[in-house]
Each structure stands twice: as structure tokens, then as C-alpha cells.
Amino acid sequence: MKVLAVDTSTVIATCAVMEDENLLGEYSLNQNMSHSENLVPMIKEVLDSLKLHVRDIDLYGVAVGPGSFTGLRIGIATVKAFAHVYNKPIVGISTLEALAFNLSFNGLIVPMIDARRNRVYTGIYRWKRDRLINVMEPTVMDINNLIETLPKEENILVNGNAVYIHKDHIKDKLGDRVHFAQNIHNHCRALSVAELALKKVDNTGNANYYNLVPEYIKESQAQGELRKKESDII
Amino acid sequence: MEKDIITLAIETSCDETSVAVLKNGREVLSNVISSQIDIHRKFGGVVPEVASRKHIENINIIIQQALDEANITFDDIDLIGVTRGPGLVGALLVGISSAKAIAYALNKPIVGVNHIEGHICANYIEHKDLQPPFTCLVVSGGHTYLIYVRDYTDYELVGRTRDDAAGEAFDKVARALGLPYPGGPVIDKLAKEGNKDAVEFPRVYLEHNSYDFSFSGLKTAVLNYLNQARQKGEEIIVKDVAASFQQAVIEVLVEKSIHLAKERHSDRIVIAGGVAANEGLRSLMEKRGNEENIKILYPSRILCTDNAAMIGSAAYFNYINGKVSDLYLNVVPNLDLA
């Protein structure tokens, strides 16, 4: 089974093709704000190099967030269109789970993506045998709240692009029990999305190319204000 | 006989998710429009992030609906057309990402279309024998242009608004009058019952022989009138204010269009864009056209709103004139015409 996976949740645009356990190709670009221009040409280049075409793909994986709203929509719209044209299944993968999946560690894995103004998109994961378990649901929170939330008695491994912003602060607060991933594991990789999509293809619920949407976590500002207005009225 | 060209077109520049299928640029096989207007009305205007979210929820459902209504499958498509601008960046990105992926998946050419050009091309769908050259007035919520259309893909931009678009002025005045969003249709309806000579609002023609427009002064004049009337405790007759305001807008639009047509010895004026559905504008333009022996053309109501059929028509005419995009196609939120 050939899977094509895409992750455009952060400034990195990344796509990968896997066939069962094998990586066939991966292409990542770390170039801000060029996803819309480059994503389809990148995918074409990978597939061309492999002498493959969209019609040869059996399954799609896509990172659904949290992350950049606009970036997520570019990746999801692209993958949904591919899946639609050839009527293929599609699996949405949490960006945070894909990040945690980059790491093997005996303790808590805490991926974090910058959500600006001192906030991070984050969740907590741990390996149980060879399964990655979600311990705390993806959420958005202030970095200080996150640090206070983390259990005191466990070893912690953090990764993701927010590490570059908050590294010193985290180190100050958590001391020796926090570990930082290698730089190469701080970036979103479509390869992780591809492998997770293959693992989850049989129990994806009812996600398909019609109804798959980003997981924003944050509601849009206007909607938040409207909800506030409406609850004030009630 | 040459083979028919089937175009799949996608339009997501603002608050309508629309997908259409066309045959040879003028025949509409389907034109599905999913409007978000009820959602945005709650906010009193289009909220970009909300619009983008609705587009990504809807896009593939609307694509399938357009294919089904046209009774075709992806395999029948020869060409992809998509709006690349002007419009809301996040909204445009959904349509363009989807269109590029379909074009690559099908190995078919793609044309990125200027939304304004789409509005003009709506007239090729409506009037099967319309051919350039002609004089064209494009009026919508975001745009006011006077254009001389030299050929299918060759536009001379003669005049434009220097501040508010005509449709924007309608929305702002409607809000000041306590009328719901969008303001254009409401004011048009009220204007029919009101007295257009009740209040003397300024007609802004700018400097002599200019084809540009300015509507912000008019908007301010209406706001001042309302403030003064309220301070003096005078009764405000909403339908009269609406009629007087609308008359001040459309007189300038019509006179400048007629002037340009006469200057270019053009015997046709084509109206395009959302405000082309305004009945006051249509009837005044037709009255003046009659007097000057100029034929007035405009699209049916559904083709005046933002719709993908008009984008498909523009894509077709670009394609047969050799203007094709590639897979690096990107959105241009403030794209200009020509």
C-alpha cells in the first residue's frame, strides 16, 4: 500500500511517500509562507522521481493541526482534492502526535508548537510498548501553565519549534528532569504522518475527503467574541 | 468539428464557495453557489477567518455537486479555472490549493483567473453573441472600475475609485440607517418606494474629464445629514434617504459610463459585478442608453453575484488565447486588472 503524506502546519512544508514499511521519498522545505506556491510542485517532484503519479497512491495522510490555520488549510485542501479525484481514503493526523512520533523515550514526550504571545500548542504523549499513547489532549496554553501542569516525578522530553523560543525558561523551571530533542526531531516530518496514517487506516472513524477539516484548537477571534456576546445576552 | 472544452472552475475569493462546469466558455452545465451570507450577517460583514473555515468545510462537497449536476466525472474535464485574486487571502488559498491539486492529479492545464475579469466574462455566458470591444462598468462590494474591453483578454483600465467602492458605500450607508448587511439590495428595494429628490446629496465627478470615482465624500454627506436631522429632532424618512443616496451614486456611475462609450464610439455598455443587480442602476443606465443610442447589457441576477461559472468563462478565453498558468500558481490578494 502506497501512502502520500503532507504536513504544512508550520513554516516547514513537507511531503513523503511510503510503501508499507518502506520510505520511498521525502521532501521538506523550510521557507516561510511559500506553501501555496510550492506544495503541489514539491509533491510532483517526489512522485516524478519515483516514476509514480497521484493515481498510484492508495492512501493519504495529512497533518490536521494544531498549527498555522492558513498552512493547515493549504495542506488539507490539496490532499482532499487528490483523494477526491481518485476516490481514495484519507487519514487526518494530529500535528503534535506526528511530532511526538519522531522520538523514542522512556517518560513523557511533550511536543510544542509556537502559538505566539507566549502560548504553545501542546499535548502529552508516552510510549507503551510500541504504541504512542496520548496522555493529555492537544490544547493551547501559556508556556508557564504548561510547565506547572507537567507531573513532578517524571522525566520529560520536549520537541517542536516552540523549544527554540522557550528553551532557557523550561530549563530554569524543570532542571534535570527535562531533556531536549535533537534539532532534527524538532521539525514536522511528513514521514511521521505517513507512518501514522498507515497504522490508523483501519480505525479512522468516518473521516473522508468531504468532511476532513483542520483541528484549530483555538476558535477564530471573531467567533470567540460572538460567543461571548451571545452568552452575555443569555 | 473541434472537440468541446469542458472547464471545471472554482471561486472562493470571499464568502461564496462556488464550483461550476462549463462547455466552451459560454454554456453553463452547472454553477453551484454555497453562500455563507447568513453566518457573516451575524458579524455585520465578512469575517475572513470564518470565511476560510467555511470554504475548507464545503469545497469538496460543492465540487462533487457541480460534477453531478453537470452529469460528468473528473475524467471529462479538459481545463481547470480558479480565482487567484483579488480577494481574501485565506479564502483564495482554499480554492487555489484545491484547483492546483486537481489539475496535477488529472494532468490538465490550469488558469489562474482575475476575479474582476470573471465578472466581465459573466456577460459572455448571458449574451451568447457578445464579443469585444465594448465599454464595461464593473461595480461590486470591493470594486468600481470603468474598463474598455479591447479583446477577450485585453483590458484598458480607464477609471477606478479613489476611495470606497460603490458597494462599500451602500453597506456603510445601510449600517448608518440601521439596515441589515449587505446594504445594496436593501437600499435598492427601499429606493423604489422613496423620493430620490428628497435630500440633495453631492454628485462627485472629480476633475473635468476624469473617469475615476470617489464615494467617501458622499458617504460622509449622508452621515452628516443623519446626525443633523437627529440633533434637530427631525424625522428621518429612511426610504427617502435611501433613494436620494442611491440616485447620487448611480447618476455618477451612469454618466461616466455613457461619456466613455461616446468618447470611444462604442455602441455597447456592459455592466458587471454584484451591484449590476441593482435595479436603480440598470434602469437609469437603460434610460440614458436609449437616449444616446447605446445598447445596455448586464448578466442575470445569479451571474452578478460571485460565482464560479464566470471564472470558468474567463479561464476558457485565457486558455484559447494561450494564457495558461503552471503548478506554481499562487494567490494575489490585491491583484489588479491589466
Ligand SMILES: [Zn+2]
Ligand atoms: Zn465579486
